[in-house]
Amino acid sequence: MRNRREVLKALGGLVLGSPALAQMAPGEGIPGGVRVPAKSIPWEGGSCAFCEMPIKTPEGAWRGRTFPKGFFEQTYSQIAFEKPRPAPHNPKETVEALHFESIACMVNYAWVHGLRDGEGATFYVTDRGAYDPARPQETVRLVPARSATFYWGERMMVVMNAKLLAFASAKAAQDFAEAHKAQHGRQRFYSFQTLLDLAPLPEMNLVALLARHAGLLKGEDHGKHSH
Template identity: 80%
Template sequence: MRNRREVVKALAGLALTAPALAQMGHGNPVMAGSKPSGRAVPPKPIPWEAGTCAFCGMPIKTPEGSWRGRTFPKGFFEQTYSQIAFAEPRPAPHDPQQQVEALHFESIACMVNYAWVHGIKDGEEATFYVTDRGSYDPARPQETVRLIPARSATYYWGERMMVVMNAHLLAFASPKAAQEFAEKNRAQHGRQHFYSFQTLLDLAPLPEMNLVALLAKHAGLLGEGMDHGH
C-alpha cells in the first residue's frame, strides 16, 4: 500500500489528471504495452448477486428498480465489470480475517485506482481482467460478460459517454472493435480517445466520481463510515 505522503501528494495533483486523460492517446487504437513477468492467474467466478466493488462499494450487478434515488438501464453496471485474480488467497479489503481469491470492481477506473493505492501489480501473483464490451449484450448482462486480460485490451474513452462512476472508459478485445464502436458513437460521445492498459496505469489515479474521498479512504486518511455520494 502506498504511504500517506505519496497519497497526499497524489490528491494535490488530481486536478491535472483529468485534462491529461482527455488529451493523451487520441488517434488510432493502441494495444497494451505492459509486460507482466509472472504467469497468468485464471479469472475467478463473479459473485453477481452479492458482489460489490472493492474500491467504491457499489454493486457489480445493475440494481433492479430505483437505487439511491436513481434508475439505470439493464446491463449498465456489468459492461465495465473488472477483476483482479490472485494466485493465492489474500485478506479481504475490509475484513482481514476473510481470505479472497479475487477482487471485484464495477468500473475499470475503480480497479486501476485500487491497484494504485494498494500497490498491486499485474503479473506479480495477480492478473487483471476487464469485460470485453465488443462481445457484451446489455440485454443479457451476466451471461455475456467475457473477461479478457486487461494487459491486452484496447481502451476507449468517450467524453460524453455515460458509464458507472463517470469514468468514460470501456474495454475491447481488439483495436478494430474499439474503432468500430467509436465510429458508431462519434456524434453522441464527443471527443474520443484510445488507450493501452499501460497508459491507464501511467495516468493513475484515474479521475472518476468522488475520487479524492475514495483515495483518501483507501489510504487510511478517512474512516469506513463515509458516504460515497453516488
C-alpha cells in the same frame, strides 16, 4: 503500498486539477507475467472493492435513479490473485479475487494498494465488443487487461462517470468509436499500461475514495456516489 506522504502529495495534485488523459496507440499491452485464471463473479450481492457500489445493475429505482439493464455489468473488472490474500474490509477472511464495477475503480485501487499486473495477480476487464446489455451476466466475457484496447468517450455515460470501456481488439474499439462518434464527442484509445501510468484516473468522488483507501479517512459513509 504507497506511504501517506506519497498519497497526500498525489491528493493535493488532484484537488488542483486532474491531468488530461494522453492518447496512446491502441493495443499496446503490458509485457507477459504470471497469468492467473479469472475467478467466478459474485453477481448476487457482489460489490466493488473500491467504491462499494453493486457490480450488478440494481433492479428498479436505486438511490433515486433507475439504470438501464446491463449498465453496471458492461464495465465489470477483476483482479485475480495467484494466492489468497486478506479481504479488503475483513482481514480475518481471504479472497481469491477483487471485483470492481468500473475499470477506473480497478486501476485506482491498484494504484493505492500497490498491486501490479503479472506480479502474483492478473487484471481482467469485460470485453464490451462481445457484451449484450439484454443478457448482462451471461455475456460478460473477461479478457486480460494487458492485451485489451480501452476506449474513452467524452460524453459517454458509464458507472462512476469513468468514460471508459474495454475491447478485446483494437478493431472492435475503433468500430465502436465510429458508430458512436456523434453521441460521444471527443474520443481516445488507450492501452492498459497507459491507464496505469496515468493513475489515479478521474471519476466520481475520487479524492475521498483514494484518501479512504490510503487510511487517511475512516468511519465515513463512502456509498454516496453518483453515476
